Amino acid sequence: MAAPSEGPKVLKAYKEALATAASVSAYAMLARGMAREFLPDELCAAVRWGASLVCSRLGAREKARHTIIIRRVENNHLFDAARTYLADKISPRTMPRLRLSHSRVTDESDGSSSWCTLLSMEDGGSTTDNFDGAEFRWLYVESGGDNNGNRDRGGSESLELSFEVEHADTVLERYVPFVVSAAEELWRQDRALKIFLNDGSMWQGINHHHPASFDTLAMDPALKRAVRDDLDRFLKRRDYYQRIGKAWKRGYLLYGPPGTGKSSLIAAMANYLRFNIYDLDLAGLYDNTCLQRLLVDMSNQSILVIEDIDCSFDTMSRERSKVSESADAEEDDDRDHRTREEPKITLSGLLNFIDGLWSTSGEERIIIFTTNYKDLLDPALLRPGRMDMHVYMGYCCWEAFRTLAQNYHLLEDHPLFPEIQELLAAVEVTPAEVSEMLLRSEDPDVAMRVLTEFLQERSGATKESKHKPDEAQ
Numbered sequence: 119m120a121a122p123s124e125g126p127k128v129l130k131a132y133k134e135a136l137a138t139a140a141s142v143s144a145y146a147m148l149a150r151g152m153a154r155e156f157l158p159d160e161l162c163a164a165v166r167w168g169a170s171l172v173c174s175r176l177g178a179r180e181k182a183r184h185t186i187i188i189r190r191v192e193n194n195h196l197f198d199a200a201r202t203y204l205a206d207k208i209s210p211r212t213m214p215r216l217r218l219s220h221s222r223v224t225d226e227s228d229g230s231s232s233w234c235t236l237l238s239m240e241d242g243g244s245t246t247d248n249f250d251g252a253e254f255r256w257l258y259v260e261s262g263g264d265n266n267g268n269r270d271r272g273g274s275e276s277l278e279l280s281f282e283v284e285h286a287d288t289v290l291e292r293y294v295p296f297v298v299s300a301a302e303e304l305w306r307q308d309r310a311l312k313i314f315l316n317d318g319s320m321w322q323g324i325n326h327h328h329p330a331s332f333d334t335l336a337m338d339p340a341l342k343r344a345v346r347d348d349l350d351r352f353l354k355r356r357d358y359y360q361r362i363g364k365a366w367k368r369g370y371l372l373y374g375p376p377g378t379g380k381s382s383l384i385a386a387m388a389n390y391l392r393f394n395i396y397d398l399d400l401a402g403l404y405d406n407t408c409l410q411r412l413l414v415d416m417s418n419q420s421i422l423v424i425e426d427i428d429c430s431f432d433t434m435s436r437e438r439s440k441v442s443e444s445a446d447a448e449e450d451d452d453r454d455h456r457t458r459e460e461p462k463i464t465l466s467g468l469l470n471f472i473d474g475l476w477s478t479s480g481e482e483r484i485i486i487f488t489t490n491y492k493d494l495l496d497p498a499l500l501r502p503g504r505m506d507m508h509v510y511m512g513y514c515c516w517e518a519f520r521t522l523a524q525n526y527h528l529l530e531d532h533p534l535f536p537e538i539q540e541l542l543a544a545v546e547v548t549p550a551e552v553s554e555m556l557l558r559s560e561d562p563d564v565a566m567r568v569l570t571e572f573l574q575e576r577s578g579a580t581k582e583s584k585h586k587p588d589e590a591q
């Protein structure tokens with residue numbers, strides 16, 4: 119610290135320093151102004167180049183960044199995809215200002231709507247994303263609109279994606295496709311599922327809230343894994359199907375006795391994939407034109423289900439002759455006329471039709487046939503390459519029972535388990551029958567006893583304990 123006598127000297131030196139600094143900056147401003155005025159553009163550019171060279175030698179040069187602008191304009195799917203993708207990246211924890219909107223979204227396939235909540239950035243907000251070792255920076259920019267930020271009145275919105283120039287190839291070839299597919303996956307997870315039933319040649323949709331999932335499905339664990347893995351592979355194979363020139367579709371034949379979970383498996387697949395279900399009733403169809411219209415009206419990412427395929431074509435013929443008889447009695451109109459003709463839809467016709475139509479229009483389609491009697495099926499359906507996977511839904515095995523015990527009573531273990539395991543190995547009961555027994559009581563002990571007695575009865579074993587008053591239910 120300076121001594122008191124030195125005070126005035128220090129003050130003077132300080133004032134001189136200030137004056138010097140002021141004059142240096144004044145000279146610098148003057149020099150910049152003069153350079154702009156008097157130096158030719160070429161010389162200025164050369165000076166800038168020289169300066170950047172010095173900087174780069176010193177390692178201080180910033181790498182050149184390029185920017186791609188994605189504007190919000192009608193039909194620019196990419197803007198919506200990027201916004202959805204970013205909504206999943208940004209968080210009120212890390213960003214001080216965010217916008218939250220709650221809007222009604224209309225499903226184009228059937229006109230129904232649902233509500234959706236979306237976080238987005240404010241004007242000037244930015245976030246950084248890392249992909250394959252490259253850093254991508256997103257900036258949200260708004261311009262125009264009225265003073266209340268109403269962009270409907272002439273304003274515009276865009277997302278600016280900037281990156282170091284060395285990543286220019288990555289951005290278009292890999293990063294943008296990645297953003298789009300991530301957004302599509304988020305949309306898929308968010309959307310409310312629907313099940314469509316055909317009323318003649320029109321689909322009628324209702325919300326599909328079936329709770330079945332692969333976790334709650336009682337079936338052989340290895341088979342369950344195989345089905346799930348097959349679906350995963352199918353989803354990832356867009357490019358593969360394109361390369362081999364085949365429609366991006368997959369066929370499953372589910373067979374087994376009634377009550378073994380074929381419908382539950384379909385619901386679990388739909389929930390897993392987030393695909394809508396189109397449950398086709400062939401008996402309601404008059405001819406190929408109806409069928410064609412229904413198939414064309416299906417959206418992508420959907421499952422076409424034809425249940426009890428072994429009797430569908432018989433039923434169709436029966437329905438047709440029934441209508442024919444009544445039409446004979448009442449006498450003709452146009453529709454009656456058609457009903458007198460022979461059935462126009464055959465199984466192989468249907469299959470060829472699906473192959474043809476789906477290879478030219480839709481993608482990501484699954485077709486599922488179910489039957490209780492595989493032996494009765496038309497060989498056209500069993501031909502190699504026709505249905506990609508045959509899934510046998512069988513009687514309740516021990517592993518399947520464990521799933522049901524967990525579903526209904528959260529039971530991992532129970533003193534009656536060993537006996538139930540032995541009985542299940544000896545008798546044929548469907549998961550539907552076991553479920554029904556488990557639902558008889560909310561008390562796990564009682565439910566286990568009820569099931570044991572049921573199984574004993576089935577196996578014809580003597581059940582002494584059943585007649586004891588305290589155990590009887």
Ligand SMILES: Nc1ncnc2c1ncn2[C@@H]1O[C@H](COP(=O)(O)OP(=O)(O)OP(=O)(O)O)[C@@H](O)[C@H]1O
Binds near residue numbers: 548
């Ligand atoms: N494998 C299973 N896992 C879980 N629950 C099952 C299973 N199988 C049957 N259930 C129960 O039984 C009910 C009827 O089963 P589901 O309709 O899925 O059988 P299905 O094989 O399709 O019968 P159907 O051939 O008669 O159409 C289901 O709602 C479910 O509660």
